Amino acid sequence: MSESTPAPARPAATVLLLRDSASGPEVFMVVRHRQIEFAAGALVFPGGRVEAADAEIAAGLGATDPFAAFRVAAIREAFEESGLLLARTASGVPLTPDQGAAVAAAHRDALNAGSRGFAALLQAEALVPDIGALVRFAHWVTPDDLAKRFDTHFFLAPAPGGHAATHDGHEAVDSVWISPEAALAEAAAGTRTLLFPTRMNLGRLVGATSLTMALETAAAQPVVTVQPRLETDATGTRLLRIPVEAGYGGPLFPVGQRAM
Template sequence: MTSPRTDDAEGIPAATVIVFRDAPSGGPPEILMTIRSRELVFAGGMAVFPGGRVDPSDYELGAMIGGPLDPEEAAHQIAVVRETLEETGLVIGLAGEIDSDKARRARSYLLQTGDLATVLDHFGWELDLDQLTPFARWFPKNERLTRLFDTRFYIADLGTGAVEIEADLAENTHLFWTSAQAALDAAERGDIKVIFPTRRNLERLAQFGSFSAAKEQAERIPVRTIMPFTEEREGTKWLRIDEDLGYPITAEALETVMRG
C-alpha cells in the first residue's frame, strides 16, 4: 500500500479540480469556484477551485482499484472525487445510476462516514477516473507559507451543467459559476481575492473557448511540478514560474502577490 506523505517539509498532498460547464447564454465555458471560509488558516477568504488534502482512505482505495494509474496518482484523483462531493454536492468521476436525489443522499452519507469507498458500496457506484484530466501540479516549496501543499490540478467537464450545487459551509461560504476571464476581472475590481497559483491558472483557462481546447492542451503539455521562484529585475522583485508549461503570464511583481 502506498502511504500518504504527511511531512509539511515535503508538502501536504492535495488535489483540486476545475469543473467546466457550457455557459447557459453561450460564449466561453464557465468554471466552478468557491470562496473559502475566512476562519481557515490557509487561503482563508480566497476564491479557489474545489479540492483539499488527500486522506489516508484515498490512498487505501487507490491501492485497491488497480488499473493503469499508480496508487499515488489514483489517490489524488479519488481525493478530487470525494472533496468535490463533500464541498459542492457535485458528482464527478463516478459512474452508475446517479441523479440529483442520490447525489444529495450520497453527500450526506459521505459527510457521516468520511469514506468514499462506503459511498460506492452503498449506492452501487463505481469510480470513473477517466472523467478527470491532469492539468497541473503546484508545489511552492520555495515560498514561506502557513501551509505547504503539493497540489495536483485536474479538469473535468459537465457539459450542459444542469446540476444542483450547495456549499458545505464548513470550509466554504459560497459557490459560483464564472468564466475564467470574468473571475480575473472580479479579482481586478477587488470583488474576489485569488492567490498566485489560482490567478495563473485562471489566466491559462481564459485562453480556451471550450473544454475540449483545454483538454487538448493539457494532454499535449506534460505535467511538471511548478515551483515558483523569486527573481529581481531592475530593482523589482518578481515571483515567477517556468515559461514552457502553458501559462500565458509567468511572473507577477512580488508586492502584489497574494499568498495563502
C-alpha cells in the same frame, strides 16, 4: 522546522469543474471562510489533502495510473465542497441528477463531519469514482520559504450535467459558476481575492470557447512542475519566477497573493 529545512509539502489535489455556457466554459469556485487557517477569504477551486484512504480506494480500483490517489482525492474533495459527485455505477452508468442529489443528501454532511469515509459512501451506494473523467492540468509545489506547503496536482473535469452544485457552508461560505475571464477581472478590480496559482491556472483557461476545447487543450499539453521562486528586480519590485515550459505565458509575474 529550522530555517535551513523546508516544511514538507503535503500531497494535495484540486479539481476545476467545468460546464459550458453561452459565452464559453465556466468553472465552479468557492469562497473560503475567513476564519480558517489556509486561503481565508479567497476564491478557490475545490481541493485538499490526499488521504491514505484515497490511495486505498485507488488501489482497490486496480488503477496503474501513478496519479490515481490524487484523482480519487480530487473527486472526494469536489463532492465535499460542491456536492457534485464524479462517480458511476458498477456497470459504468453515470448518476442522474436525482441520484446525485440523493447521494449528497444521504452522505455529504457525514463525510464533511468526518463521521463517514468516502470508501463507505461508495460501498453503500455501489459506486465507482470516475477517475477517467479527470484530465491532468497542472502541478504546483509551494515554495520552500513558506511554512505551510503543498504538492498539488490540478485536474480538469466536466461537471455532471444537470446536477446542482452548492458550497458546504463550513470551509466555504459562498460559491459561484464563473468564467475564467470574469474571475480574473473581478480580482483585478479588487472584488475577489485570488491566490497566485489560482490566478495563473484561470489564465490558462482564457480563450477556450467550450468545455471540450478546454479538456482537449489540457490533455495535449505536458504537465510541467511549477515551484515559484521569489525574485526582486532592479526597481525593487517583487516577482515570482516559474518555468516558461509550464505554459503560463512567461517566466515572471507580479507576486499578488502568492500562497498556495
